[in-house]
Amino acid sequence: MTTTTAPLTEHAPDPGLSATVRLDALLARSARLHPDRPALSGPGEEWTYAELDRAVDALAAELTAAGLTPGERVGVYAPKTPATVIALYAALRAGAVVAPLDVADPPARTARMVRNAGISLLLTTDRALAGCRQAAALAREDGGAAPEGQLEHGLNRLRVLEGTDRPAPLPAPTDRGGYILFTSGSTGWPKGVLLSHTNVAHYALWAAAEFGLTEHDRIGSQAALTFDLTTFDLYSAAAAGACVVLMPDVLRAFPRDVVNWLNEQRVTAFMAVPSLYHAMLQQGGFAQDLPPTLRVAAFGGEPFAPVLLQEYLRLLGDVPFYNLYGPTETNACTYFRMPTDWTADQELTIGRGIGGVLIEVLDADGRPTDGEGEIHIAGPTVFQGYLRDGELTDPTVTATFRDGVARRAYASGDIGRITPDGRVFLRGRRDSQVKRRGHRIDLLDVESAVLELPAVSTAAVVAKDGGPHSGEIWVYARTDASEREVLAELRAVLPKRMLPDRIVPVADLPTTTSGKVDRRALSTLTDTPATGTDPAGTTRTPEENRT
Amino acid sequence: MNSVEDLCALISSKITWGRGEDPQSLTPDTPLLELGLLDSLAIMDIVAALEKDAGIALPETEIVAANFRTPKALWVAIEDASGGGRK
Numbered sequence: 001m002t003t004t005t006a007p008l009t010e011h012a013p014d015p016g017l018s019a020t021v022r023l024d025a026l027l028a029r030s031a032r033l034h035p036d037r038p039a040l041s042g043p044g045e046e047w048t049y050a051e052l053d054r055a056v057d058a059l060a061a062e063l064t065a066a067g068l069t070p071g072e073r074v075g076v077y078a079p080k081t082p083a084t085v086i087a088l089y090a091a092l093r094a095g096a097v098v099a100p101l102d103v104a105d106p107p108a109r110t111a112r113m114v115r116n117a118g119i120s121l122l123l124t125t126d127r128a129l130a131g132c133r134q135a136a137a138l139a140r141e142d143g144g145a146a147p148e149g150q151l152e153h154g155l156n157r158l159r160v161l162e163g164t165d166r167p168a169p170l171p172a173p174t175d176r177g178g179y180i181l182f183t184s185g186s187t188g189w190p191k192g193v194l195l196s197h198t199n200v201a202h203y204a205l206w207a208a209a210e211f212g213l214t215e216h217d218r219i220g221s222q223a224a225l226t227f228d229l230t231t232f233d234l235y236s237a238a239a240a241g242a243c244v245v246l247m248p249d250v251l252r253a254f255p256r257d258v259v260n261w262l263n264e265q266r267v268t269a270f271m272a273v274p275s276l277y278h279a280m281l282q283q284g285g286f287a288q289d290l291p292p293t294l295r296v297a298a299f300g301g302e303p304f305a306p307v308l309l310q311e312y313l314r315l316l317g318d319v320p321f322y323n324l325y326g327p328t329e330t331n332a333c334t335y336f337r338m339p340t341d342w343t344a345d346q347e348l349t350i351g352r353g354i355g356g357v358l359i360e361v362l363d364a365d366g367r368p369t370d371g372e373g374e375i376h377i378a379g380p381t382v383f384q385g386y387l388r389d390g391e392l393t394d395p396t397v398t399a400t401f402r403d404g405v406a407r408r409a410y411a412s413g414d415i416g417r418i419t420p421d422g423r424v425f426l427r428g429r430r431d432s433q434v435k436r437r438g439h440r441i442d443l444l445d446v447e448s449a450v451l452e453l454p455a456v457s458t459a460a461v462v463a464k465d466g467g468p469h470s471g472e473i474w475v476y477a478r479t480d481a482s483e484r485e486v487l488a489e490l491r492a493v494l495p496k497r498m499l500p501d502r503i504v505p506v507a508d509l510p511t512t513t514s515g516k517v518d519r520r521a522l523s524t525l526t527d528t529p530a531t532g533t534d535p536a537g538t539t540r541t542p543e544e545n546r547t
Numbered sequence: 548m549n550s551v552e553d554l555c556a557l558i559s560s561k562i563t564w565g566r567g568e569d570p571q572s573l574t575p576d577t578p579l580l581e582l583g584l585l586d587s588l589a590i591m592d593i594v595a596a597l598e599k600d601a602g603i604a605l606p607e608t609e610i611v612a613a614n615f616r617t618p619k620a621l622w623v624a625i626e627d628a629s630g631g632g633r634k
Contacts, residue, residue, distance in 0.1 A: 250580040250612045253587035491565035
């Protein structure tokens, strides 16, 4: 076997150890400590740590033999199955910088991720092969079919860039591997968030220790692997020798199925966005079918409806329920264990920095403030930078925290305040980002996609503010095309979660006195177009609308 | 709502079809979930439209993946929910 993993000392999970930890070494360690414990479970199959580690070793060797070099960027484009997890680990073990990709995204968007991140090799399953071929061809300069090869476990490899066309290795530490998650940018090209092994492992080890995970835990993994919450599922499980239980993708839209699955799979630890918790309580029968094995749960990614949160705390009783906060760029970086007697009338904090991570709130002049300001994050979870055009740019700043120490910090764009005892309260955003089911969406990303359509001459995309459509994404566009036609075009370039709720044809966009589009006015505009413009019935009336 | 074809038309109207995709192509056996045609929003829209337009209140216990695999599967669930044999 050609593995290059650094040895990992055999201690209990401890955030202090993460300085030298590789994600695939967490797996290797658990394979030594708990060889016969279940590591990975999917529909109809289960892998022990020893089996998983051997499969990962073998596939890593296979990839290396097929020309994969350390530091190369590899996309894993596949539905959520055990083979996909094996592919992720194997690429990591072979020294690759690994990017999970979502098969539900349009190939045109996947191709932009591949190009922007400088991904040169794609791994996919047989079932996702057709979509992967499309994305690979779109990503290649020549538009031609990518050379392919078959691998173990029903996996395939597709070469997007060959030989010297491959981008130069990234700077240390990611020259020996890392992780890429994508986030909505302001240009229509998803930004690759480059994380080192340590960035992810620090959080994974912290969470495993904080939640007291052991080899007896079963972690329910429900979200797409492109979603930052899932680094907990995979790597905290590996850190503790716990079993990660993969939920089939098709169940994700059905809260009733999710609740049944939590019960059937005897899940003990679970992390999800509030949207899913809301749905599990309101439509999924969670209150009647509380999974008896559940012993720790967490949420993050968007605000929790206070009344429902209070209800969860009542239902969960002594089961710890954690509020986690953190942009993809820093992993989860603050935490708050909800008091069981918390009530909906109380302000909710996102808590304090996780072990080793420091949080500061800086005012407009970059000085620490006790009032509202921008949340800055420093410490071992802060990412390496963004990948654009295959190149790394580091957007972090040097910020002087209130202890007088200057630190490399990520300016989150989130507005909040921090109390003298270090608890952070969120207030909002400074830019055009919104959250939908925990996914970060830059309205300018949607706007770019709209503006690229030939049928649209000009457009503005806003989040509606107030009224029955509050929070919805609306497009105001000068176009002769119908709402349905514009949506059909957008469907080819945007993931479903980013599709606007409405397209409103307008003669002209309102402007401010300085001549800029008046987005504020558009976001509060209560007029809706005549329903006659929508004969096909795509319009969602408020009562039918999202929960 | 008299037939599985009617149901196909209703489901089709709640899907955001992409360019070049034919809304008429939906058949009783189209694997809706496998093809990624339905997201949680579309499912809520279909359930709401069934109730509003056809007076069919699908119990929450029936809003599960197994019943949304294909239009035919949903049609069977609807028939079961309305005590066999639709009006």
